Amino acid sequence: MTDPVYRRVVIKLSGEYLAGQQGFGIDQPTLDRVADDLIAARQLGTEVAVVIGGGNIVRGVEVSSQGVSRTTGDTMGMLATMMNCLALEATIERKGTPARTLSAFVMPEISELFTRTAAHKYLAEGRIVLLGGGTGNPFFTTDTTAVLRAAEIGAEAVLKATNVDGVYSADPKKDPTATRFDRLTHSQAIEGGYKVMDATAFALARETLLPIIVFSIAEPGSIGAVLRGGGHGTVVAG
Numbered sequence: 268m269t270d271p272v273y274r275r276v277v278i279k280l281s282g283e284y285l286a287g288q289q290g291f292g293i294d295q296p297t298l299d300r301v302a303d304d305l306i307a308a309r310q311l312g313t314e315v316a317v318v319i320g321g322g323n324i325v326r327g328v329e330v331s332s333q334g335v336s337r338t339t340g341d342t343m344g345m346l347a348t349m350m351n352c353l354a355l356e357a358t359i360e361r362k363g364t365p366a367r368t369l370s371a372f373v374m375p376e377i378s379e380l381f382t383r384t385a386a387h388k389y390l391a392e393g394r395i396v397l398l399g400g401g402t403g404n405p406f407f408t409t410d411t412t413a414v415l416r417a418a419e420i421g422a423e424a425v426l427k428a429t430n431v432d433g434v435y436s437a438d439p440k441k442d443p444t445a446t447r448f449d450r451l452t453h454s455q456a457i458e459g460g461y462k463v464m465d466a467t468a469f470a471l472a473r474e475t476l477l478p479i480i481v482f483s484i485a486e487p488g489s490i491g492a493v494l495r496g497g498g499h500g501t502v503v504a505g
């Protein structure tokens with residue numbers, strides 16, 4: 268088997284995908300399948316940290332349009348990411364692989380606080396490290412969190428495991444004529460305004476020289492394929 272091309276990565280996992288066919292919350296069979304992929308990826312030898320979204324439970328913008336403030340809605344969204352982390356942590360550990368959730372918020376009864384030291388320690392122990400609570404600040408996304416944490420912990424790439432198999436010229440779910448890019452520079456991704464990731468995430472990745480690989484999580488084994496330098500997706504780099 269080909270060796271992995273990355274020593275350490277941050278994988279951004281779509282919250283929305285975890286809802287499976289039910290459209291809301293956590294679909295356990297989907298979570299089991301994703302956990303298997305993450306465990307297989309870890310077994311390749313790459314250190315794996317995971318940032319999970321919260322879109323399967325709460326998106327700040329959506330709840331704030333219904334009557335709570337944006338900052339409260341975003342806080343709810345960040346707490347939703349913690350719920351996803353706890354569910355994924357329990358699922359990974361049930362399968363016999365050690366995991367550890369680190370939170371952006373102080374919540375000692377539930378999780379240890381994220382620090383670079385703690386992340387490095389648990390990664391070196393071979394655990395899959397789950398980073399919950401987003402950046403801890405409203406008005407940001409978990410995509411930006413993934414790039415931020417990758418830069419903080421010295422990861423070599425951000426793997427965005429999502430509902431589409433790459434960055435397209437337009438939203439492929441709305442425009443059937445959209446075409447997929449194999450490769451883009453960070454600047455092209457920002458200038459193109461492609462909504463697959465927010466501009467803040469692309470800008471921070473440009474600043475910190477981090478490649479982002481956008482690919483579909485729906486394909487079993489896709490994480491491992493990307494880690495071995497292959498797979499089917501869009502590389503945003505340079």
Ligand SMILES: Nc1ncnc2c1ncn2[C@@H]1O[C@H](COP(=O)(O)OP(=O)(O)O)[C@@H](O)[C@H]1O
Nearest residue numbers: 281282283429430434435437438440461462463
């Ligand atoms: N130019 C584009 N290329 C690819 N996907 C796009 C594009 N514009 C919008 N999208 C949409 O972005 C979605 C992925 O982004 P997002 O909903 O933030 O995913 P995630 O749940 O992984 O955070 C896709 O489901 C796709 O419909």
Ligand SMILES: O=c1ccn([C@@H]2O[C@H](COP(=O)(O)OP(=O)(O)O)[C@@H](O)[C@H]2O)c(=O)[nH]1
Nearest residue numbers: 282320321322327341344401402407408409
């Ligand atoms: O640093 C962060 C990260 C996330 N969020 C909130 O958490 C929600 C869930 O994250 P996201 O939408 O990125 O999840 P995904 O689309 O990946 O499921 C967002 O809508 C925001 O409301 C936030 O306020 N700050």
